[in-house]
């Protein structure tokens with residue numbers, strides 16, 4: 001049965017590539033006591049249907065994120081792109097191989113698959129036991145919409161500086177991290193959303209990420225009922241930034257859970 005929208009989305013991490021706090025920074029956000037100002041590297045888990053968990057990206061913080069959220073099950077992985085902050089926790093997938101006694105299906109654009117194979121040559125070229133010594137992965141290239149866990153997954157090409165990477169639409173939910181432009185053809189895939197997650201790095205412009213102002217403009221254009229911003233740097237304090245955002249928009253934070 002196809003469900004109209006996922007049942008739940010959980011934010012494993014909402015920070016930019018350095019994480020917040022940043023190593024060696026004493027700024028107000030890095031030293032904040034508000035737990036929503038602590039941001040691990042960006043990732044979500046989409047429960048596409050009851051009990052079916054799709055992990056989006058495998059960050060360097062995956063182990064601590066999974067322990068924090070007591071994430072005992074991952075049925076499939078979607079990769080947005082192969083930047084280090086999105087893939088460097090791939091080795092942790094061994095635990096899910098063991099818990100589920102199965103190889104892990106992972107879906108990505110063929111460019112991302114090539115980069116993962118290169119960055120993790122020890123996984124693909126090793127004679128170590130699969131699922132114990134190295135993760136047991138099945139990589140599938142994304143060539144268009146496909147069905148996963150009772151949902152249609154729509155890949156959404158987005159601009160990330162000089163790169164084109166993938167966001168994903170699942171039902172009336174969409175996740176667009178690492179983004180500073182959305183082509184018209186992709187905007188056409190984003191009508192009628194209940195919930196949008198969009199990159200908003202900081203206030204100052206950046207060559208590969210939306211600034212907060214740019215993200216608000218884009219969020220208005222897409223017009224989802226609710227928008228949450230992610231991939232957030234230490235420039236943006238959670239409480240003061242949220243107080244200034246338009247209705248229906250907020251910064252996401254680690255551990256935020258959205259019931260759909």
Ligand SMILES: [Zn+2]
Pocket residue numbers: 021022025026027028029030031234
């Ligand atoms: Zn700082």
Ligand SMILES: [Zn+2]
Pocket residue numbers: 081083160178
């Ligand atoms: Zn990136």
Ligand SMILES: [Zn+2]
Pocket residue numbers: 016017042083085086178231
């Ligand atoms: Zn990133």
